[in-house]
Amino acid sequence: MRGIRLVMIIVTFCLFVGGLRVMDTLPLKASESSSKEGANASVEQPLELEVVLKREYIDGHVGEERKKETIWSMEDFWARYDGWELVDQREGHITFRKKVDDLSxxxxxxxxxxxxxxxxxxxxxxxxxxxxxxxxxxxxxxxxxxxxxxxxxxxxxxxxxxxxxxxxxxxxxxxxxxxxx
CATH class of the missing domain: 3.30.70.1740 (Bypass-of-forespore C, C-terminal domain)
Known part of the structure; x- marks a missing residue:
């Protein structure tokens, strides 16, 4: 759990340093939009990632699922994959692995x-x-x-x-x- 939190902190820091503020980019309500137009002319975009989930079964078989995800909150994203091991992370791509105590x-x-x-x-x-x-x-x-x-x-x-x-x-x-x- 400590490892996931550390990775979450590092990724969040890197995203902020790189100019991508993902944490607070939820769509604005119409009333908020007009009042904030002067201060913030453009709404920042969410992070788009290809997520690969690898499940390793006791019989040696490895199942793989690929999906595109739109991330509005890094905290929600990491919570969704609690219990998964981070295996690879590159720009626009992240791979998780989980050992499954069952047959494929x-x-x-x-x-x-x-x-x-x-x-x-x-x-x-x-x-x-x-x-x-x-x-x-x-x-x-x-x-x-x-x-x-x-x-x-x-x-x-x-x-x-x-x-x-x-x-x-x-x-x-x-x-x-x-x-x-």
Missing amino acids: PFVKKAGYFGINEGNELILFDGSDERSEVIQSFFQIDVGKLESFQSEELQKGIKIKSKDQYLSLLKKYEYFSITPTP
């Missing part, structure tokens, strides 16, 4: 555990014929597996929940081949 929507829909030709436990996309590998974990000693376990992995085990995902990882980690130093 993609893996919930199409994820399967299986085994490849090198006897590695893999997470793969079972939604089509290509069956692309999403993530590799560790090599399994297939000689230690029961025949039904080997058959299950050859066919693929559909991932249905985070608990099942973690349980299967733990179960097959028992059969992993640990490299000798």
Whole structure:
């Protein structure tokens, strides 16, 4: 929280020094507009940013959402992204990241555990014929597996929940081949 506040202070300072006063640029009411015309002939513009939100899921998948935002108040902007980690900030662009303690929507829909030709436990996309590998974990000693376990992995085990995902990882980690130093 201290880090976000520090970044907020630095960004706000930089915006004021650069001549962009974002904090107090809410649109004027018609009555205020006429009384302030002499003192302030032009209303300052809000800050326009491209915001990128990266969600990192426990299955290794990274989801990305991009959106344009108009910022009238830096305080409101930073409050909206409380809990997100600032990753990158450039002129007109800001990227946040958040670790999500769940499976990605993609893996919930199409994820399967299986085994490849090198006897590695893999997470793969079972939604089509290509069956692309999403993530590799560790090599399994297939000689230690029961025949039904080997058959299950050859066919693929559909991932249905985070608990099942973690349980299967733990179960097959028992059969992993640990490299000798």
